[in-house]
Amino acid sequence: MVTGAELSREAVLRILEDVKDPEVPVVGVVELGIVRDVAVDGGRVTVTVTPTYSGCPAMREIESDIRETLAAHGIPDVAIRTVYAPAWTTDWIGAGAREKLRRFGIAPPGPAEAGGLITLVRRRTSVACPYCGSHDTALRSEFGSTACKAVHFCNACRQPFDEFKAF
Amino acid sequence: MTTIPVAGAREAAIERPLFEALLRLADDRLVLGHRVSEWCGHGPILEEDIALSNIALDLIGQGSALLRLAGEAEGRGRDEDALAYFRDETGFRNALLVEQPNGDFASTIARQFLFDAYSVLAWDQVQASTHQHLAGIAAKALKEDKYHWRHSSDWMLRLGDGTAESHARAQRALDELWRFTGELFEGDAVDAAARGGGVPLDPPALEARWRSMVVDVLERATLRVPADGPSTRGGRKGRHTEALGHMLSEMQIVARSHPGATW
Numbered sequence: 001m002v003t004g005a006e007l008s009r010e011a012v013l014r015i016l017e018d019v020k021d022p023e024v025p026v027v028g029v030v031e032l033g034i035v036r037d038v039a040v041d042g043g044r045v046t047v048t049v050t051p052t053y054s055g056c057p058a059m060r061e062i063e064s065d066i067r068e069t070l071a072a073h074g075i076p077d078v079a080i081r082t083v084y085a086p087a088w089t090t091d092w093i094g095a096g097a098r099e100k101l102r103r104f105g106i107a108p109p110g111p112a113e114a115g116g117l118i119t120l121v122r123r124r125t126s127v128a129c130p131y132c133g134s135h136d137t138a139l140r141s142e143f144g145s146t147a148c149k150a151v152h153f154c155n156a157c158r159q160p161f162d163e164f165k166a167f
Numbered sequence: 168m169t170t171i172p173v174a175g176a177r178e179a180a181i182e183r184p185l186f187e188a189l190l191r192l193a194d195d196r197l198v199l200g201h202r203v204s205e206w207c208g209h210g211p212i213l214e215e216d217i218a219l220s221n222i223a224l225d226l227i228g229q230g231s232a233l234l235r236l237a238g239e240a241e242g243r244g245r246d247e248d249a250l251a252y253f254r255d256e257t258g259f260r261n262a263l264l265v266e267q268p269n270g271d272f273a274s275t276i277a278r279q280f281l282f283d284a285y286s287v288l289a290w291d292q293v294q295a296s297t298h299q300h301l302a303g304i305a306a307k308a309l310k311e312d313k314y315h316w317r318h319s320s321d322w323m324l325r326l327g328d329g330t331a332e333s334h335a336r337a338q339r340a341l342d343e344l345w346r347f348t349g350e351l352f353e354g355d356a357v358d359a360a361a362r363g364g365g366v367p368l369d370p371p372a373l374e375a376r377w378r379s380m381v382v383d384v385l386e387r388a389t390l391r392v393p394a395d396g397p398s399t400r401g402g403r404k405g406r407h408t409e410a411l412g413h414m415l416s417e418m419q420i421v422a423r424s425h426p427g428a429t430w
Contacts, residue, residue: 054307055200055228084232084303087310113313142314143218147225151214167310 033092053147107163129154188361193233194261200226252422257405264347266411277340280319298365327388349398
């Protein structure tokens with residue numbers, strides 16, 4: 001339990017580190033960059049979040065997970081603010097989270113594309129297999145089981161795998 | 168008891184240009200997203216079923232965020248659900264292209280291809296909006312639509328430069344849909360007024376670039392660029408083809424049968 005006296009921005013952020021992405025449960029919403037900021041005003045906590053993809057169905061789930069987690073730590077007065085700018089990018093995902101993704105079997109994202117409208121050819125042609133490390137892999141589809149993933153196949157270990165796609 | 172506003176008398180759009188301009192952006196995505204979602208569970212292969220469902224989700228998400236903004240701009244208490252489910256056909260401001268029925272797979276892809284090229288160019292302009300919330304939606308949507316554009320372009324290449332059957336279907340789809348593309352690039356007093364209000368979209372300025380993007384892919388796909396004939400228009404002013412009413416009846420029936428329902 002956190003009492004009013006110890007309620008700080010840092011303490012709240014530490015608690016929120018336990019809130020995982022419901023669709024990628026090995027990484028947290030803080031390290032993914034979905035939680036943008038926390039403000040504490042007396043007993044009231046405002047958590048600023050940004051959606052990953054416009055239609056991401058996990059956003060409501062994430063908001064309710066944030067509320068439940070904070071309530072379980074004795075913080076019931078929570079406001080959630082959604083911001084769209086700056087737009088979320090996979091470049092905000094830290095090195096630790098990238099390694100967790102890889103161990104979970106999801107190839108971490110390459111650098112997000114900046115500018116340029118006409119990209120008929122995918123810039124990142126070969127993605128390392130998260131299982132065996134081989135670069136002998138092929139893109140199967142840029143649209144996977146969730147909005148944030150693409151599907152690849154590893155020719156070396158004959159295993160399909162997800163990539164957290166650069167965005 | 169909530170009062171559900173339905174389409175009222177037609178008002179001069181120019182009196183509320185920001186609302187109108189946001190509806191145009193929103194309705195293009197909501198209507199196309201709903202159309203594409205009709206493929207969910209019917210895709211020709213599993214990967215494509217998933218891809219089309221993902222694209223539909225992006226578009227409906229964009230439409231929802233934009234309708235929320237439109238409701239705020241209107242200032243009459245309508246949220247995104249009220250605007251999506253309780254407007255009649257004449258209240259929709261989408262271009263006619265996006266309401267056209269799915270047809271076969273080639274037709275769905277051709278419609279997406281023609282729209283995606285327009286959409287990435289439109290977002291590129293709109294992301295410079297002084298309206299910070301709109302600029303944020305545009306920047307995100309631009310990233311999403313680049314994936315859509317690459318997907319639809321890739322399919323145009325495969326269908327056009329594929330078998331005789333796929334080539335013929337892709338060409339027929341292009342020929343049928345081409346007359347709806349002119350509307351995307353029409354400018355009017357609403358756009359001009361909305362540019363002053365923070366929506367920096369100038370449709371006529373996009374056409375040359377759009378054409379070069381589309382022609383580049385069609386040439387590689389060994390498809391013929393259709394001849395420009397008379398353009399079919401009206402969607403931006405609420406005059407739609409028969410297809411939209413049928414689509415809306417399906418999209419809106421649950422919300423209208425059970426207004427205010429939650430689950």
